[in-house]
Amino acid sequence: MIPNLSTVLASALPFANDLSIAAVAALLPVTAGLVILQNSPYRALVARGMLGAMAATTYALLGAADVALTEALMGTMLAVTLYAIAVQSSLVFRLGFVDRGDGQPDPLPQWSTLFTCLRNTYQPHHLRIELVPYPSAIALERALHERAIHATYQPAAEADRPVITTRVQRLHEIMQAPPLSDLAAIAYSPLASPAPVALPDPTISQESAEP
DSSP states (O other), rough: OOOOOHHHHHHHHHHHHHHHHHHHHHHHHHHHHHHHHHHSSHHHHHHHHHHHHHHHHHHHHHOOOHHHIIIIIIIIHHHHHHHHHHOOOOHEEEEEOOOOOOEEEEEEHHHHHHHHHHHHGGGTTTOEEEEEESSSSHHHHHHHHHHSEEEEEEOOOOSOEEEEESSSSSHHHHTSTTTTTHHSSSEEOOOOOOOOOOOOTTSSOOOHHHO
């Protein structure tokens, strides 16, 4: 007796469904490993989106449609969007300089070579450089001490090299590598910690403290 086609499909459907669930679930640790092993934060964001998509698909195949929808909206779309905004705003090296009216920190040929070398130095660390002009040297130093910028740039005086002063020790270590250290003098200026404020002892009343 030839079995009915609908009976064969009905008997094979649970096995095919279990096989698809197992295949998608096996991709979860793979995509999670990709997130951990990525050096680039942007590639890690793509891997995080893949992980959320795999998780949402697994929930949908298991019959949890509400959990799958929540994972797709919150765990994938919203999380990746917030991470992308955080990465875009945090991986910035702000370099301040005194604007003398031409919009450039230094004469164009020397500055172009130095800026290219500076960008190549920070490219493996996924940092982009943002130039911030200031009207005077006093405003530039104030911005460095107020942590508005990460480093300052002073042009070369006669035969000396230009000076890049940073308040971040890790940035100073990165810039010590040649050829950047051959083109400019790299200085490290740590900011002084604010003096601790003496608070009054709450156990001593104002009446007993007065003579």
